[in-house]
Amino acid sequence: MKAEQYDNLVDLVLSKKISAIEALYNNYAPRLLSLCLRYMGNLEDAEDVLHDGFIKIIKNIHLFRGGPGSSLEAWMKRIMVNTALNAIRAHTKDRLVFDKDQYLENMTIPDEEKVEYNEILADFGTEKIMEMICTLPAGYRTVFNLYVFEDYSHREIAETLKCSENTSKSQLSKARALLRKQLNEIVIKKSTE
């Protein structure tokens, strides 16, 4: 969507026109739901977060300052990320857990290889890739998402999640190790076929 188009859309949403809100939802909800799914790990929770996030977006859209350099999608993504983090915190026993070391107990972490997964898994479906992220423990998943997709530094992650930078680093490293293991298994499986 072009800048002028979404400027108009924002104006219409500001005037609380249902048709404009619906257009905004139709346009951005699929991408934002993908983001929510990455954080929440299941579609049901992701849809809940999308719902809450969109309500916040509509209520606070007057705070969005359009213009050069500001992206509506980036602004909406920030709101969704914050909503998702709050939702993860709110879950009783599924807070930002950093102790699922049992995942790594019997696992040999492969060395950092310069494997070009993009080439090998070119035809690998995005749904499967998303599934891999969803199966990560909540703590790993959150740090991995913030670092890889939201471009947070370890310092920013530590501030956001109120943990130490070292914890963030170790969580990311463990998340990568788990994902690498899964990817290697797929690569091996593919090569044997």
Place this chain on the structure above:
Amino acid sequence: MATHKNPIDSFFRESLEDHTVRPSDESKAAFLKEIAVSGTRSSRRRWLFFLPLILLVAIGGGYGLYSSMHNQPAKIQTAAESSQNLISSVSSPSAPTLIMSEQQKPSEISTQNTNKYSKHHIKKDNSVMSSEAASLNELSSGVTIRDASQPAIMPASPIIDDKSEPELNQPVPSEPVAGENKSEPPVNLSKEDDKSQMPPSTPKPESPKQKQPREWNFLVGAYYQPEWLFNTLDNDKYVNNAGVTGTFSMKGFSVTTGAGVSITTGYNELSVAYNDYLGSYKSLDSISFAWNTEHTALLPTYFMTNQKVWDSLIKLDYPKVEKRYTYLQIPLILGYDFVRTDHFCFGLRAGPVMSILLNSKVLSQPYNAGENQVIEVNNITPDRISLNWQVMGGVAASVNITKNLMFQVLPQVKYYFNSVYEKSDVSKKPWSVGIQGSFLIKL
């Protein structure tokens, strides 16, 4: 900003760059429904905000209309009533001195007129008076006698023929004129005359000075004020205020103070660092042995204590505790009424309000870590400040319900200086809109 040199990161980032998941139709429908409902709710709230003002205008307008209608037609009603009475009572005026005009039927004759008439003649000729008074008494014997204090209404066209009775139609002063009293001494009527007289219309003694309205007033009252607070930690907040006020007003200027209570709820967010509870085991403290001679063996006795085990990893929890806060509010409001009528006042009000924290009560369950080992508890939300200041400004509209009772509506905006509700990461101060409704009694 993180850099992504790791192939895993790049792979996932690039793979999911354009990934989308279509939300279910139910989810979309639920969202649109909630938006529609919240839109209606907000517009309803807006109406609720203006409702007291509309009510005030309606009540004020209605009261004004009622009073204006009640004052003017009152005279018409009196005239109509008296004419009705006369028509019903005077069926055939037989008195020779009273000749009714041909064009107009007798519509109005008040007892006051007759008295004046009789008095006038008494002054000139007692004999005339006696006969005329007798005839008038005869005439007025069946007439409903109006109270002397009620104003006598003269008919527009002559009721009684001018030629025969010129004095009757002359404008009659409602109260005795001082000059007349001086020049003409009061006539002493005999006992007979007294008996034949109509019930005397005692003229009211005129007060030497008209009572001037008081220039100053002291009013006491009670108020209730719903308030919507914005730009706070808990986003929008609803606050209930109620209290009593005392107002001193003079020539349109007023000073109001008093005491009130402000009640609101809020969340206190905590950051709790804890170790997970993993379980417990029985730790062996000591063993004692006793020699059993019967079995020729040592019998051990174990002394054990229960030991809990916690994980060494520190986890964080962010529980929220709901609290209710009660503040004492002391306002000092200055005002000026630039529209002042007998029934309605309209003016400006502004001034500082001091709030003192009286009490905070935990409404939700306090945080319970269970078996987990709490290492540290920190307040994320800053605790409430015990003293803070606000400044308010608004317009006041008041309407007199009775002589001493007033109803006042004061829509207002408040600005919080060192607010307890202030967001730590936002430099903007909280502000609020509210509408105060109060009943005031003039002392």
